[in-house]
Amino acid sequence: xxxxxxxxxxxxxxxxxxxxxxxxxxxxxxxxxxxxxxxxxxxxxxxxxxxxxxxxxxxxxxxxxxxxxxxxxxxxxxxxxxxxxxxxxxxxxxxxxxxxxxxxxxxxxxxxxxxxxxxxxxxxxxxxxxxxxxxxxxxxxxxxxxxxxxxxxxxxxxxxxxxxxxxxxxxxxxxxxxxxxxxxxxxxxxxxxxxxxxxxxxxxxxxxxxxxxxxxxxxxxxxxxxxxxxxxxxxxxxxxxxxxxxxxxxxxxxxxxxxxxxxxxxxxxxxxxxxxxxxxxxxxxxxxxxxxxxxxxxxxxxxxxxxxxxxxxxxx
Amino acid sequence: xxxxxxxxxxxxxxxxxxxxxxxxxxxxxxxxxxxxxxxxxxxxxxxxxxxxxxxxxxxxxxxxxxxxxxxxxxxxxxxxxxxxxxxxxxxxxxxxxxxxxxxxxxxxxxxxxxxxxxxxxxxxxxxxxxxxxxxxxxxxxxxxxxxxxxxxxxxxxxxxxxxxxxxxxxxxxxxxxxxxxxxxxxxxxxxxxxxxxxxxxxxxxxxxxxxxxxxxxxxxxxxxxxxxxxxxxxxxxxxxxxxxxxxxxxxxxxxxxxxxxxxxxxxxxxxxxxxxxxxxxxxxxxxxxxxxxxxxxxxxxxxxxxxxxxxxxxxxxxxxxxxxxxxxxxxxx
Numbered sequence: 001x002x003x004x005x006x007x008x009x010x011x012x013x014x015x016x017x018x019x020x021x022x023x024x025x026x027x028x029x030x031x032x033x034x035x036x037x038x039x040x041x042x043x044x045x046x047x048x049x050x051x052x053x054x055x056x057x058x059x060x061x062x063x064x065x066x067x068x069x070x071x072x073x074x075x076x077x078x079x080x081x082x083x084x085x086x087x088x089x090x091x092x093x094x095x096x097x098x099x100x101x102x103x104x105x106x107x108x109x110x111x112x113x114x115x116x117x118x119x120x121x122x123x124x125x126x127x128x129x130x131x132x133x134x135x136x137x138x139x140x141x142x143x144x145x146x147x148x149x150x151x152x153x154x155x156x157x158x159x160x161x162x163x164x165x166x167x168x169x170x171x172x173x174x175x176x177x178x179x180x181x182x183x184x185x186x187x188x189x190x191x192x193x194x195x196x197x198x199x200x201x202x203x204x205x206x207x208x209x210x211x212x213x214x215x216x217x218x219x220x221x222x223x224x225x226x227x228x229x230x231x232x233x234x235x236x237x238x239x240x241x242x243x244x245x246x247x248x249x250x251x252x253x254x255x256x257x258x259x260x261x262x263x264x265x266x267x268x269x270x271x272x273x274x275x276x277x278x279x280x281x282x283x284x285x286x287x288x289x290x291x292x293x294x295x296x297x298x299x300x301x302x303x304x305x306x307x308x309x310x311x312x313x314x315x316x
Numbered sequence: 317x318x319x320x321x322x323x324x325x326x327x328x329x330x331x332x333x334x335x336x337x338x339x340x341x342x343x344x345x346x347x348x349x350x351x352x353x354x355x356x357x358x359x360x361x362x363x364x365x366x367x368x369x370x371x372x373x374x375x376x377x378x379x380x381x382x383x384x385x386x387x388x389x390x391x392x393x394x395x396x397x398x399x400x401x402x403x404x405x406x407x408x409x410x411x412x413x414x415x416x417x418x419x420x421x422x423x424x425x426x427x428x429x430x431x432x433x434x435x436x437x438x439x440x441x442x443x444x445x446x447x448x449x450x451x452x453x454x455x456x457x458x459x460x461x462x463x464x465x466x467x468x469x470x471x472x473x474x475x476x477x478x479x480x481x482x483x484x485x486x487x488x489x490x491x492x493x494x495x496x497x498x499x500x501x502x503x504x505x506x507x508x509x510x511x512x513x514x515x516x517x518x519x520x521x522x523x524x525x526x527x528x529x530x531x532x533x534x535x536x537x538x539x540x541x542x543x544x545x546x547x548x549x550x551x552x553x554x555x556x557x558x559x560x561x562x563x564x565x566x567x568x569x570x571x572x573x574x575x576x577x578x579x580x581x582x583x584x585x586x587x588x589x590x591x592x593x594x595x596x597x598x599x600x601x602x603x604x605x606x607x608x609x610x611x612x613x614x615x616x617x618x619x620x621x622x623x624x625x626x627x628x629x630x631x632x633x634x635x636x637x638x639x640x641x642x643x644x645x646x647x648x649x
Contacts, residue, residue, distance in 0.1 A: 146339075206421035207431075210484060213379050214435040215408035217401070228425045 040232070043308040050304020053297035060294060064113040073103035075110040075264050087282050096282035098272070108287050111264040112294070115246050118180040118259065122245035125184025127238045130191030131227075137192070138199025139222055149196065155189045161251070168257040176259050179252065183245055191237045198230040232309030236302055243298035250291050266291050318393065321492055321524050322355040322378065327387035329373050333597065345596050347373040349548035350387070352624065355492065360518065360525040362539030362556070364532055364571065366593055370548040371528050375494045378526065379413045380404055392491070409439050412485035416497040418477035422469035428455075428480055429465030435488045454483045457520075459513060475506035479513065486517060492524045499534060511537055533575045536560060544568050547604040548596055550624060554633040564627045564635035566609050603638065611639055 044050060063070055072092040073079060078101035085097045095104035137148040167182050202208060203226065211221050246266075252258030253267025261268055266287045273283025328350055333343040348370040355361050365371045376382045378389065380396060388397045396407050412435075415421040422431055429451050436447045452462040458479040469477060478498060485493055495514065499507040515538055518525055529535050535542055535556075542559045544552040544567065552565040563569050570589045589608050594600050600607050606617040616638055625642030627633040635641040 206415040206417055207423040209381055210413070210415065210421055210481070211423075211434065213381060213408060213411075213413050214484075214488070215405050215438045216434070220438075225423050225426075229423070 040308040044304050047304035047307060049300050050307075053300035053304075057294065057297045057301065060112065060290075060297075061116060064109055064116055067106070067109040067113050071103075071106035071109045073106040075107045076102065076262060078102050084280055086280075087286075095286040096280065098280065098283055099276070104269070104283060104286060107264045107269055108266070108290055111266040111269050111287055112290055114176050114259060114263050114265040115249055115267070115291075116294070118176050118183070118249050118265070119242045119245040121177065121180035122183040122187055122249070123238045123241040125181060126187035126241055127191060127234065129185070130188035130237070131195050131234060133188065134192035134195025134197075135199050135222060135227070138196035139203055139218070139226070141200070141203075145196070148192075152189050152192050155186065160186065160248075164248070164252055165255070165257050168252065176263055176265065179249060179258050180245075183248060183252075187241055187245065191234065191241070194233050194237060195230060198233060199226055202226045202229055232305075236306045236309065239298060239302040239305060243295045243302070246291060246298075247295055319356055320354040321357045321392055322353075322526075323388075323390040324351055324353045324374075324378070325388045325390075327351045327353075327374070327377065327389065328385045329370075329377055329382060330385045343597055346548050346599070347596060348377065348384075349596075349599070351545075351548075351550055353543060353550060353553070355524060355526055356541075358522065358524055359540040360527055360538050362535035362542040363526060363528045363545060364530065364535050364542060365545035366530055368593055368596070369545045370596070371530075371545050372496055374545070375413065375496045375526065375528050378492075379411050379494050380407065381413070405439075409435075409488050410491045412488065412490040412493050414478075414481050414485050414493060414495040414498045417501055418474045418481060419501075421481050422477055424469055426468075427465065428467050428469065428472075431469075432465075432480065432484045432487055435484065439488065441488075450487065451483075454487050457517070458483045458486075459509075473506075474502050475510060478502060478506075478510050482510075482513065482517070486521060486523075489521065490523070492526070494526045494528070496528045497530065498527075500529065500531065507534065514538065531575075532560075532571050544571065547594065547599055549604065549636065550634075551605065551637070552635045553624065554627075555631065558629065558631050558633055562629060562633075564633065564640040565605075565637050566611055566640075567605050568635075603636070613639060 079093070079097060080101045082093060082097055083101040084099055085093050085101075087094055087096045093103050093105065095108055097103055133148050133152065137145040163186065164182065168179065171178065171182065208221055208225055211225055216224075249258055249265065250267035250270065253260075253265045254271045256271065258267055259265035261272075269287035270284045270291075273280065273285075273287070277284055327348055328346065329348040330344040330346055332341045333345060334340065335342045351370075351374060353361075353374075363371050363374065373382065377384050380389075380399070384397055388395055390396070391407060391411065394407075396404070399407065422428075429448070432451045432454060433447045436442055436450060441447070442450065448465070451465060455462055455464055460476060460479055460483070464472075469480070472480065478501075482498075498514070499510050502510060511534065514525070514527075517523065525538075527535060527538055532542075539556050541553070541555050543550050544559075544565065546567050552559065552563065552568045559568065560572065563572055567589075591608050594604070594607065600618070602616075602618040602620055603609070603612070603622050606612040609617065612618065620638065622636045622638050622642070624634040624636050627635050627641040633641075
């Protein structure tokens with residue numbers, strides 16, 4: 001290649017680029033670019049199922065959060081004249097009352113609050129643990145990786161419910177916070193594996209090496225370059241963990257090893273209602289439906305987020 | 317000031333091959349197997365070889381992304397072979413690298429300005445305004461616009477991204493830049509632009525450049541001296557004009573004959589090499605090139621391992637070939 005040829009090539013390439021831009025302007029097209037976050041947001045907003053689910057979820061969460069103002073009755077106070085009332089609009093017992101006259105709409109609201117509260121703690125705790133363990137394993141590799149991942153495998157092979165029962169029996173069940181932390185310490189394995197994989201592949205990327213050559217420390221590389229690029233999968237996983245935690249907490253409370261009365265968690269309400277399923281059918285049904293609704297909506301939102309963060313799925 | 321900015325001696329990099337449940341080490345790959353190479357101040361040293369010959373590993377050791385297994389690297393009088401990350405910090409300011417892949421070499425979630433300014437921030441150079449000014453100056457120097465600072469990498473073409481990568485490497489005003497196949501992922505027309513840019517910047521900023529490529533045509537355009545690498549070793553080293561006019565090593569001849577001539581009426585004698593590049597896991601005996609060499613002599617080349625030896629011509633011309641360089645070849649034995 002002579003210098004002259006090279007210069008000519010330069011000019012041709014520049015002219016071509018300019019021509020493309022000019023023709024775009026002529027056609028009235030605006031060349032607009034979006035960041036990855038903007039793209040993800042746009043894709044998420046176009047995901048109808050996820051958006052509908054998100055609206056429903058927000059309504060349910062707000063209702064639970066402001067249960068004190070919305071609930072027509074106290075969750076523990078019996079409305080004695082209206083014992084064993086089926087769902088009715090007259091006495092504002094929308095979900096009916098139990099044998100001693102407690103209003104089940106109010107109890108379900110407060111129960112949702114407890115369950116959602118527990119689920120968010122579980123998601124936070126497990127996300128923090130999962131990111132740390134997965135990140136350390138993926139970034140440092142070698143023996144540390146081996147050790148941490150075998151530990152993760154161990155956690156995955158232990159039967160979940162059995163260890164939960166043992167732990168809560170051992171530590172004493174009861175307060176929602178304690179149940180949440182027990183669950184959080186068992187829920188991180190999936191995320192740890194995902195984060196490890198992401199770190200493993202990002203660690204080898206040239207932009208990470210470039211940062212190293214510029215003199216960046218390990219912690220700067222991890223927090224400034226690798227972690228921001230793994231946020232997508234982490235957010236999706238945290239969302240799905242909320243749904244899973246609500247279900248497991250309900251199961252645990254139903255079995256009597258989770259949240260204990262007087263805290264009205266949804267699982268506790270179902271357990272209370274099961275004795276009279278044939279006569280007072282509404283007692284177990286409405287808290288049950290609430291669980292299904294929440295879990296379903298969160299899963300749809302999680303799917304929507306996953307699609308949004310997937311660069312292979314384009315904006316329609 | 318010494319003439320050589322970098323002196324590499326007996327440099328070796330081995331990678332372990334692990335296998336099985338316990339990840340036992342079953343073998344080692346000699347990616348770089350004993351390299352002696354100097355880089356002179358202000359020159360462009362081209363490093364050529366086919367893929368897998370260890371040229372990238374050599375470049376990465378030179379910027380200390382990899383720690384050599386043995387041998388020494390001397391940079392401006394200081395032994396940097398085994399320095400720790402902390403001790404390397406002053407060195408990091410003076411030695412930078414430009415990568416091959418313009419797509420994976422920029423952080424997709426960082427604005428271009430942030431990526432370029434990172435070196436300044438890490439070395440505590442300037443306040444925010446000064447850094448911003450230097451970044452915009454640098455962007456203009458590499459042929460981009462100052463208002464590109466706030467954009468993200470995916471908004472740029474491959475050639476533009478490579479310019480950003482160059483800006484990031486040059487912002488600290490390094491003495492030495494290792495360019496690891498900086499144009500092989502680009503279109504031919506864009507290749508020329510980026511090569512010219514590198515050449516201009518080198519004059520302007522007084523850079524020493526080690527330019528790695530698998531293509532002798534690209535290297536010819538930019539280098540003062542050229543080193544040819546084969547299976548972890550340098551097999552020929554001389555100035556550009558001598559190498560292209562009068563190659564000594566049969567491997568260099570084969571590489572040269574593979575450069576396409578942009579003229580359909582001309583044809584050239586092509587030395588097409590037989591066979592594949594041997595595995596560095598199990599290199600051939602004697603001269604590593606002898607199984608593919610058209611002139612190999614039995615009983616010599618497959619037994620004795622040639623080192624770099626002075627060729628018969630007047631100029632500084634080293635080749636690792638028993639038949640073309642060294643006392644025996646000169647004497648015509």
